[in-house]
Amino acid sequence: MTHPIKLYRTPKSGHCHRVELMLAFLDLPYATIDLDMASGEHKSPEFLKISPFGLVPAIDDGGYTLADSNAILVYLVQTYAKGTHWMPQAxxxxxxxxxxxxxxxxxxxxxxxxxxxxxxxxxxxxxxxxxxxxxxxxxxxxxxxxxxxxxxxxxxxxxxxxxxxxxxxxxxxxxxxxxxxxxxxxxxxxxxxxxxxxxxxxxxxxxx
Incomplete structure (x- = not known):
C-alpha cells in the first residue's frame, strides 16, 4: 500500500476512534482530517460527496470513499487482512x-x-x-x-x-x-x- 488512508473524524468520537483503532491494529498508513462539526463542516458540499449523510467517520482509500464505522471496519479487514482472526469466515x-x-x-x-x-x-x-x-x-x-x-x-x-x-x-x-x-x-x-x-x-x- 503506497498511500495513506484519509480518515475524516472528530477526535472525541467513539465511532471515529474504532476506525482509527482498526487502522492502527492493521498497521495501515493513515492521515486524520479533523472536521469542525460546530461550524457545520461535516455538512459542506465537499464532505457530503464523501459521506452523503454528513456523518463521521468516513474514509477515502485511494479514491474509494465509505462512511459508517462498522462498515469501514469490515472493509478494512476484508481488504487488508482477509482470512485473519479479525473477521472469521466460519x-x-x-x-x-x-x-x-x-x-x-x-x-x-x-x-x-x-x-x-x-x-x-x-x-x-x-x-x-x-x-x-x-x-x-x-x-x-x-x-x-x-x-x-x-x-x-x-x-x-x-x-x-x-x-x-x-x-x-x-x-x-x-x-x-x-x-x-x-x-x-x-x-x-x-x-x-x-x-x-x-x-x-x-x-x-x-x-x-
Whole structure:
C-alpha cells in the first residue's frame, strides 16, 4: 500500500476512534482530517460527496470513499487482512461477530454512547435512561465475559474493536465500570494489543 488512508473524524468520537483503532491494529498508513462539526463542516458540499449523510467517520482509500464505522471496519479487514482472526469466515463465528456489531450500533449507542454525549457534548438525550441502558448492557457483557477473553470468538475480532471505545469511555458519561471486573479486564486486553492508540479524552464531568 503506497498511500495513506484519509480518515475524516472528530477526535472525541467513539465511532471515529474504532476506525482509527482498526487502522492502527492493521498497521495501515493513515492521515486524520479533523472536521469542525460546530461550524457545520461535516455538512459542506465537499464532505457530503464523501459521506452523503454528513456523518463521521468516513474514509477515502485511494479514491474509494465509505462512511459508517462498522462498515469501514469490515472493509478494512476484508481488504487488508482477509482470512485473519479479525473477521472469521466460519458461518457461526461470522454470525457472532455480526451480532456484536449490531450491539455496537444499537445497545452501545443507546447506552454508554448516549450518556457520554450528554455529559461531554451537552446533547439532549435522556441521561438517566441512557445510564440505565448502559448498566443493563454491561451486566449482560460482564456475564458473557465470565469464561471467555473476547466477545465473539476465541481471538480478538472487529466485534471487540467496535465495542471498545464507548465502553472504555463510559465513565465520561457517568457510567461507573467498577462493578464490572470482566469488562475492565477485557478492555485491558484490547489496550495491550500491538499498535493500540487511545482516544482523546474529556475530563469526567461532575455528576449532578
Amino acid at each position: 458461518p457461526k463465528d461470522a454470525a457472532e461477530v455480526q451480532r456484536w456489531l449490531t450491539v455496537a450500533a444499537d445497545n452501545i449507542y443507546a447506552g454508554p454512547c448516549a450518556a457520554r454525549l450528554v455529559k461531554v457534548f451537552g446533547t439532549g438525550h435522556d441521561h438517566a435512561a441512557a445510564v440505565a441502558k448502559a448498566h443493563d448492557l454491561f451486566r449482560i457483557i460482564e456475564a458473557h465475559l465470565a469464561d471467555r477473553d473476547w466477545l465473539a470468538t476465541d481471538a480478538i475480532t472487529i466485534a471487540d474493536v467496535a465495542g471498545y471505545s464507548y465502553i472504555a469511555h463510559a465513565p465520561e458519561g457517568g457510567v461507573d465500570l467498577a462493578p464490572y471486573p470482566n469488562i475492565r479486564a477485557w478492555l485491558k486486553r484490547i489496550e495491550a494489543q500491538p499498535n493500540f492508540v487511545a482516544m482523546a479524552t474529556s475530563p469526567i464531568p461532575e455528576l449532578a
